Amino acid sequence: MTQPPLSADLAIAAIQQQCSVDKDTSLATSERLIRQAAADGAQLVVLQELHATLYFCQTEDTSVFELAEPIPGPTSRRLSALAAELGIVLVGSIFERRMNGVYHNTAVVFERDGTIAGLYRKMHIPDDPGFYEKFYFTPGDASFNDGRNGFTPIDTSVGRLGVLVCWDQWYPEAARLMALAGAEVLIYPTAIGWDVTDDPEEQARQLDAWVTVQRGHAVANNLPVIAPNRVGTEPDPSGSSDGIRFWGNSFICGPQGEFLARADDHSETLLSATINRSRSESIRRIWPYFRDRRIDAYGDILKRVRD
Template identity: 65%
Template sequence: MTRTLKVGLVQQPAWPDKARSLAESEAGIRELAGAGAQLVMLQELHATHYFCQFEDTALFDLAEPLDGPTGQRLAALAAELDIVLVGSLFERRAPGLYHNTAVVYDGGHGRVGQYRKMHIPDDPGFYEKFYFTPGDHDAAREEGFTPIDTSLGRLGLLVCWDQWYPEAARLMALAGADLLLYPTAIGWDPQDDDDEKARQKDAWTLIQRSHAVANGLPVVVANRVGHESDHSGIGPGIDFWGGSFICGPQGELLAHAGQQAERLLVTLDMERGEAVRRIWPYLRDRRVDAYGDLTRRYRD
């Protein structure tokens, strides 16, 4: 019998008001679970506005421990609905130590793992290095590029800026991930022209579909939507472009959202990856003896 997995994602706007943002998330989770979703993923930092557009120490007050109010609410939802739920937290790990953390809840088992974002951007409108410490990489302690085991399979969970790096996707695949998941928050500078906007969004979709192809794995991507102002008044804000999608192990688009609040639900054939890898055996033909320089910053 073919093993299938019903995967859903919530694409939504978010607000500085956590209660309002989480109510929107909960409505999407319940809708998808009611439609049969077994695994539901939310976008990056879904409980708040995207606060990294400027630097303000007061915004660290938005952070919570893993078992804080937001985590407890997500854990309760996963248990009530008997689903695997992937959420996102601005994590307060210790005084002065904060992470951008994706968290996995598995039905009544509660929190079964977390992934702390490894690649941290620092660009106009995306000043994340001010707020987030990169995650540690320690396979023995199941940190960094290590899949999270759930009752539905091994989740190769990465976050936003991680999605541009083929090394991250490959390491998750080599560790036995059954699918790759990317909660994200990405959008346009409103001052960009239409051609530039199209190039950026197409590149974003293409790079993640390429991870599916290169690794023979389904890929699930959840982005946010709506305009969010730069409350410092310095920048023009960000128009988050949505475009969330689910694709199969050959990069084939199975569902693709527009630029509005939306829920996607797809039934994945989880055995296709094995079939695809048999005809495109990239892992077999890798020249692992010749890749040592990949651990260098640059080959001068």
């Protein structure tokens, strides 16, 4: 069946929540906010990174792999049923068990009928104090995208979604590749926060950098950005640090980086906004970055270091 033409306006929602050690509790919070978003008219709802669990990457612990699930699996089936019941496109996040020894940090996009429109497996994997993700996650590949580049948008009934995950948000290459492949919006489910021992000035600099780089991707690619992040302080299970205070500040911005909605640093929040699809096209006509790209001069971008 041919899809009807997409309307110019798209109602979107991003969910900022605190997570629990218990999956059912976390997912119940997600479900309550998803239902509220749908009741408010959202057509596209985006959840934060690893929203079903605490952020377990503060330590390296092999028992944590028991949290991983296949896709389809319990969490994906629950989100699938919710998308179908509410008639929304839903972006969720799952600690995916792909096979013995291969696990991914995976964003799953569910269509309005509950089918899986596509997967995005996190490509850039950090390994920093308190964020030991390389211990848990294999970098993504192109296996779900018909052999195409891993940075491939996912086609849905509400448009072509450029889904990335957290650490990917610091890389202009990822955003640009999604834009070049026709993404109509950039989406960054996130779990990022402060070392609680950092001084307030350093915390402010980190938060400002996080917001600025993503708004920069919006500006450089003339695309809206949806960036939901978690809130709450989560202890370090090992006791070797004071844990992480997740800084929230989830936001939705337009294709010139303008804020359409923004959350605070501590509240459970449902952000809502309406984006106009035609704005990216009109902005690209007067700010023609893509026309003026010097692709003949960018070969060295594929080198680790320019000598």
